[in-house]
Amino acid sequence: MSTELVRLDITDGVATVTLDSPANRNALSRQLRGELLAHLDAVLADDAVRVVVLTHTGTVFCAGMDLKESRGAAAQDQGVNEVPRILQTLLTSSKPVIARLSGPARAGGVGIVAACDIAVAAENATFAFSEVRIGVVPAVISVTVLPRLLPRAAQELYLTGETFDARRAAEIGLINAAVPAEGLDAEVARYVGMLRLGAPGALAATKQLLQAPPEGTLEERFARMLDLSAQFFAGAEGQEGMRAFAEKRPPSWVG
Incomplete structure (x- = not known):
């Protein structure tokens, strides 16, 4: 029986969904995608849940698609076909979703960050639209990412694939706040507290x-x-x- 790659904890109306596949940098493998969707569906159906926090174990928030699974697969068999449902579920969730990043996000992982209502990252977290550097296009994630970004920044970062830090991510609209690592949990808790005041x-x-x-x-x-x-x-x-x-x-x- 395989080890669970996404964990769910619900405490005092706050559902914490944790990507827990550090061995492959929380890449969007088939198993992780399925478990993430299952937990999100359960959370959205639970009237006791008021706020959702999406976080991770390990040093990386999410490295994007699992490229080992993508190699050799035909277009109709690519794991990216399941990503729109993940992004749409986060984007249209009736409950506010906060992304908590203590480490890097790449490609599809950045799309997930952009699909959340609020995103808070440690200052040492980094981001990159690395798709063009491996010969693919940041197409699906553009639905959630492009409405967030300043147009000039999107043009530059999509085309170059350059890595940028959390402070710049906040400046261009990708995340809400970049904070010192030791203050990350307090900042997430601050947002949770404010969201719980809303009906x-x-x-x-x-x-x-x-x-x-x-x-x-x-x-x-x-x-x-x-x-x-x-x-x-x-x-x-x-x-x-x-x-x-x-x-x-x-x-x-x-x-």
């Missing part, structure tokens, strides 16, 4: 709002947003939040 339904709807492309005329867009706002002002969470504010107490969803 679950409101957080899910806000995530959808952030991802939706602007469509229609200005008047039509205002009409849709007005309808959404009015529903939440009159809804159970909105009413509870306003009562809690007036009564100077935490709302019911804050444990």
Whole structure:
């Protein structure tokens, strides 16, 4: 029986999903992909989970695709075919997802970071879009990565494959914060604490709002947003939040 490569721990409403395949630098092997998706599906179906933290063991967050499995496989048999579902699951999760990196991310690993709502890295973590240097294209991950990056930075880093540090990753929008290694857990905990103050339904709807492309005329867009706002002002969470504010107490969803 194979060793589990992705671990799940749920404590006080926080689900920690840990990539635990340090022997191959947490590369996206067939087993790791399957276990990661299974844990994410379980977490999203669990009403007790409020926030998800995606982290890792070992010195590398994720090295991208498992190239040993990719060698010799036909296009339809490549493991990259399963990556869109991983990225989409993270991106559209109804629960906020925080990426915690104490080490490097490469290629598909960077795509995973970009799919998370918030990403915090130790200052010594590095990043690279290394695809062109092995003769492939950073295509699938571009769906999550390109909306994050400054256009000039994307052009440079996609084409050169150059390694860049966590401070630059923060400057170009790939991650939210680069912190000293000893302060990484405290910074992640700070974000977890802030996210737990938000109402679950409101957080899910806000995530959808952030991802939706602007469509229609200005008047039509205002009409849709007005309808959404009015529903939440009159809804159970909105009413509870306003009562809690007036009564100077935490709302019911804050444990």
